[in-house]
């Protein structure tokens with residue numbers, strides 16, 4: 245069963261993720277009859293992509309879609325995703341609004357695509373740092389099980405939004421010209437030439453950020469194992485685009501670094517770059533604009549008899565957001581799930 249080509253809404257089309265969504269729909273030849281971009285009322289009438297005119301979100305403009313790809317923040321998703329779904333669209337939502345809702349599948353295309361079959365009109369796209377990590381973890385989980393993860397992330401400013409990229413550029417220019425960093429923008433402190441041990445915000449009484457909580461909760465949901473123990477520290481670094489992660493994995497059964505490297509080499513969505521003595525390992529500047537999740541520094545943890553350490557890098561706007569959303573749309577299409585939903 246296929247209703248393709250589809251009428252597709254891109255909500256948040258003027259943003260960073262929205263821009264990549266529009267580019268990827270064209271690049272990957274997703275079967276569309278029409279793409280309609282949406283953003284805030286501030287942007288209505290603006291042109292994006294290939295001559296598309298941005299629409300405001302109203303009860304009238306949201307009618308008649310097969311798919312709606314959302315990247316406009318949690319508040320917009322909470323307000324408008326259910327309305328698109330009620331009007332007949334399947335929503336793929338990039339925000340955190342529905343990710344932990346037990347009725348909403350949280351899906352990474354290479355990891356748990358079968359979970360899409362249970363959708364009721366809304367599918368959640370995971371948080372960027374979780375997304376790239378679970379792509380690399382899945383083959384290891386299937387081979388040896390995962391007992392515990394110790395994760396430190398080095399997250400690019402593009403993960404905060406386009407205003408954060410502008411802030412980093414302005415601060416770097418100000419510092420280099422001797423004028424000083426100026427405004428901290430969306431962060432608590434200067435981000436240029438600095439590393440902030442705070443990605444996200446602290447809810448009252450919580451000593452972990454919401455970003456760290458997402459990494460814990462979403463990892464368990466996507467990997468389908470509530471018993472995995474996750475110990476995260478999420479750090480914001482002055483990188484424009486591309487998240488890097490140091491991940492130590494305590495496995496349930498023994499797995500050598502060589503075997504893990506071979507598993508990862510043949511896993512979908514992954515490129516292994518692992519000749520560290522020759523300077524070959526993943527780096528954010530190389531992942532920027534690319535689709536794969538890059539994995540390197542694959543090694544035995546000298547501090548634990550049954551643990552491996554990895555360095556995982558991906559473009560947070562592509563695999564961490566827009567690419568996975570389009571891949572989910574592709575799986576929904578291939579499996580005849582665009583018009584179908586669980587009641």
Ligand SMILES: NC(=O)c1ccc[n+]([C@@H]2O[C@H](COP(=O)([O-])OP(=O)(O)OC[C@H]3O[C@@H](n4cnc5c(N)ncnc54)[C@H](OP(=O)(O)O)[C@@H]3O)[C@@H](O)[C@H]2O)c1
Pocket residue numbers: 255256257258259260261262282283284285286287288301314315316317318320338339340370371372402403404405406407560561564565
């Ligand atoms: N950046 C990442 O790495 C990443 C990764 C995973 C998920 N996400 C999620 O994706 C979403 C967007 O991120 P981004 O980096 O693309 O942000 P962004 O560059 O700041 O873009 C935000 C988009 O949301 C739109 N928007 C804001 N308020 C709106 C409203 N009231 N009604 C309709 N549209 C509204 C904006 O439209 P205007 O231009 O009109 O303001 C813009 O198109 C967020 O939910 C974020 O958590 C981001």
